[in-house]
Amino acid sequence: RMEMGPEERAVDRLRDAEKAALRAKHLTQQLLTFARGGIPVKITASVDDFLTEVVDFALSGSNVTYKLVMPDKIWPVAADIGQISQVIDNLIINAAQAMPEGGAITVAVENVTVGDPAPLPLKKGKYVKLSVSDHGIGIKEEHLAKVFDPFFTTKQKGSGLGLTSAYSIVKNHDGLITVDSQLHQGTTFSIYLPASPGPVRKKGKSRKREFTPRTGKILIIDDEEVVRDVAGRYVRHIGYRPDLADGGKRGIALYETALKKGCPYDAVILDLTMPGGMGGKEVAKKIRAIDRQAKIIASSGYSTDPIMSKFKKFGFDGALAKPYRISELSEVLETVIGGKAVISKQ
Template identity: 40%
Template sequence: MMNRIASELTGWNMAEAAARPLSEVLSLTSGTSSGRQIASMIDRNGALHRIASTKAPILDGSGTQIGTIIVFQDVTIREEMERELQRTQKLESLGILAGGIAHDFNNILTGILGHVSLAKAEMSREQKAFTYLVEAESSIATARGLTRQLLTFARGGTPQKRAQSIRNLLEDSARLVMSGSPIRLRLDVPGDLRLLEVDEGQLGQAIQNLVINARQSMKSSGTICISAANIDVSSEGMKIVGQSCMKRGNILAPGKYVEICVSDEGCGIPPEVIPQLFDPFFTTKQTGHGLGLSTVFSIIDQHGGHITVDSTPGAGSIFRVYLPATDFQMDDLEERPPVKRGDGGKILIMDDEKAILSVMHGILRHLGYQCVCVPDGSEAIAEFQKAVSGGAPFQLAILDLTIRGGMGGLETAEKLHELEPGLRIMVASGYSNDPVMADHAAYGFCHALSKPFTLSDVEKALSCIFGNDPSRKAA
């Protein structure tokens, strides 16, 4: 005999199961045959379940076994939850490791990239060495992108969004990963494509990962196409093409969007694989790590977007990304004129890396500023008080967000604002995905500078801070 739950789980009712072999009714594909076991079971309809079961003999009054009682429980969902918890814990551990590595690596790159850009500024473009420095700067910029990928691979990260055109970003990202490949790359991006408010580094990484995925699905020929288009969604919403793996479902909310399509002529994706496609560590490749598409998912989700997959085995795949457009126009993005050099503003710099203090000192002196360098928050406060008492206060403080063994940028900024509420403070960090960097104004900073940076990056930051400030005094 069997109860209702056992009948539902096995697919056999009691009348059908009577007189049949136990191995037919309770079809186990793995696990032990005695005692408590965790095993796989195939029900009558062919569905696979994970069950936990215990067997015990049924004895008559004389102690003779006259049957067996089997108690079993479906643990499929529980095991899935345990696996998901393990994946989450792996990601969290990887995030801690990646954050530390990226921070240290970005500090090293800052010293290199900053001095290279400073050396370029000190020499003529006609000199042969200038070309070498340009190439070096380009290679370091690629390394900078890798550290951002490392952070996003491991834990996602709050994007540092700004309104921008993505036409060049799409082309540059795709050509970077297609370099040296015999596969053709076709780009179809209209000139009137709407602006997006995105983190350039993160979106570029998402596009690269999609193109890498497309490239790996193909052999040595064929075409990968990247296209983009403006999409308007009416008040009724719009059902989107392809299978969605986003929690928001298959309907786009009303609004203006940009659709980005990455299509290939590769092997395609089996339908049963698509629901798992964006899961962390899921991969169908022998050498894959299972983080490429999960990173894409994380980035698109963080940008309030949507991604779908449309694939036919043997006929290629199309990944469609939908991102909400911004109301900004190209005229709104005109850069401020650079700050006039040589006006001698006084700036306080705090960083615990000597190489970064050296490069910041060189860059700011080159731009015509006076600067005082300190290694931690305590000395920053002491120098600030000293400058105020001497009648020569600082116009700006640039604070590293994280100081090993000392007062970091956030706490230092709070104390400086207690002393001078109107002081401008810019935060700098190698943790480019830190929430403070993404929303610096909410933490009392006037600007954020991501490491590694160039002379041009510093100059643009100072332009944003001082460019339209008529009250700023020249020394």
Template identity: 55%
Template sequence: MKFGIAKKVVLLFVLSVAILGVALGTYFVKHEEKALLLELNERANALLGSLAKSSEYPVLLKDKEMLSSIATGVLNQKDVIFCQIKDSRGEVLFEEGRREEENVEKYAASILSEKLETEELVLGASKENLEEIGQVYLILSLNRMKAQLKQAGKTTGLIIALSLLLASLFIALLIRYLLGEPIKQLVLGTEMVAKGNLNYEVPVKTRDEIGELAASFNKMAEDLLLSTAEKEKMQQELQKAWQIESIGLLAAGIAHDFNNILSAILLNAQMARMQKDKDIEKFLDGIEKATYRATGLTKQLLTFSKGGVPIKEAVSVSKLLKETTEFALHGSNAGCKFSIDDDLFPIEADRTQISQVINNLVINAVQAMPEGGIIEIKAENLILGKSQGLPLKEGKYIKVSVKDSGIGIPKEELAKVFDPYWTTKHKGNGLGLTTVYSIIKRHNGHITLDSELGAGTTFHIYLPAPETKMSIEKDEAEQILKGEGRILLVDDEEDILESAGGALRELGYEAETAKDGDEAISLYVQARKPFDLVIMDLTIPGRMGGKAAIKKLLEIDPRAKAIVSSGYSNDPIMADFAKYGFCGVLHKPYKIGEMSRVLHKILES
């Protein structure tokens, strides 16, 4: 096996950390030993001083009983294993304990008394008037201290080992990310270019020398590829598409988490509405409308992911233009002028995604006119032929134009308008027009712009219209169906368990909850009364999710019925749920009515 640069760096780091850890551990243990020994000496000297002072009169009086009482108290102190008291002639007045020679510290002190010039004892005498009348001896065991040092050594060693392990793991991952993977990508890049694949691009993830090398390599490959103007234009389109795809994973994750939050809000609002309190109806309307709007935004995030294919239906662009523009202009100082063909073609599109396109373009126009102004929105039918100069197939289209009278965009910046994070606004995030570009491309359409500094900007959108006539269906009132049965709800979000569980009970069902697949399987097996249906969250980070749980559940009970639910609405399992063993699907955030109809359909089948 080849020992690469990354492994060498990791090994060098591990050895350095190990040496440093051993040195620090040794220093710590030695320091602790000195501290414990100092504490022992201080305590021993204090005991000696107290014992010598207390023994003065009993020694003078040869009172062995009093000396025994005093010395016994000292022997009861921790670590003291031997005590001896002698008079000035060496006669032992008290001795008790074990006189050991190993792992001990020995201490001795003189018993002093004032020299007697009279028969009386004088207190508070100076040192010059003191004479030695005896000695006290103490032996203290070091066993407890050594046990403490041993434990400290073990603890220190464990900490060092764990720190070394964690540090090694961290640095290994870091080096792999910063050094190993970029070098592998560079090697792969050279191999791909050598084989003639000039479209291959090495990802530039860092700003260090390796990142610069990767960037230089990409530039070299790009220069080889861009030999003609047509190839240069093609490369720009590929680069733009790659940049948009690069944020797909992040967008899908945010949409999933946001949909979980919206599910709890929507279900709670609809349960409150079911209480028939007219005083709060208008507030609930506002909550639900805002939730539906936010739901639409999460769908736009999913357009960045590979699975973000539009869910198409017949759409009246005329109505959608007016509704979305009215919402986008709310609270602004801009107005709008519409010019829409009366017989505008209906199109097949994702209503929410096209609404987001209009919303982003209108907001962009408002922000381009800080002093206010009129936004001109035009929608017209268009029949494209071969010589139209657009990268679109021949056929029927609608063309939507959004024009502002703002500050315009410099010519040198026009090519960057649809790039992620490009913006001219101080507080902008640079994703609005990127979203627009992504959505239009996914609808097999095209977007262009005209701009002039000081005169404003116009965006032109081309969307294909079906050759056959389409009918626009009107929305029907939501129907809520109540039912009976035991439902097991599985989700890792506490808010979902509470809100969806409450909604199930409101619909007449018995509901139990579980936070992951393992807990759900356990509850299902142990249930005295069997569950009629299980609602499973598809994705539970770090634990068993719906895909693995349904497989285990069907092994236990082949007749089990389950619904899959997720904020990842474009996950392949959500689109083809029956293939994985599910009986139905609920896209988060879902309404109570939608939940009731899915449950009723499955339980009644």
């Protein structure tokens, strides 16, 4: 799609295919979160940096609109943006499905301070509260206690995992998710996330720099041909020159040759799981033995792999969760080559 003009007929179909792939990614993440409890990779962030984008995406193509109520100076939170975006996405989709004839959802954000004794099962302190309210069919009183149970759903379509994974994610953030509903009047889901005193890491500006012309070489090591080819196209589109290797042995040889010629790679994107050959962790150690200054980015579709959440501990400079967009790849490359460790949002 990035190589086509906006007027070409295939663009819309490719955009739809991308949306379907992202939906599949979200469902897979829900299953992993439910099954293994996906450890959050937290950064200090402002909710307003990503909230609108998530809500717009969740409501794309629907007959439901939304109203955003968010005052200035909302406290930052320590959160895994990918996971919290997944929670918001689930809540917005549920709200839209509760209003099949259309309507408006209210998304409200506010700062709250929980005192002692606390009116909610939360530790004393500062929190950011995010609420999603609809004016739909509501939830029966006897069902309210079950809405976060695995596979419980009153819908004809749905996995029954959306709210379960939301509950698990918020709990892993030391937060709380609540529900209040009146039959035939509407439902409000609220999440409470601990406020963070740390400095906010801005993410929004990366898109403006996304296609800034660059020079340099990137080595992509992945046993999946399709993944290698797509990653190579992305890297070339951003401005770097890609070299592709179908396994650890070939990748190490390419890296060593480039180093001997005096033109080392600016970064290596390394698949962690390559059946039948060296694993990513072993390949990284061998490359690091050749060049201690190597910039190595771990890449995996398994978000629960400990390397993805603690990549620095395992000798990596960044992490890139599959499948990723070109904007995510661009940000990780730019930051890692610039000398800062970073993980893409999932």
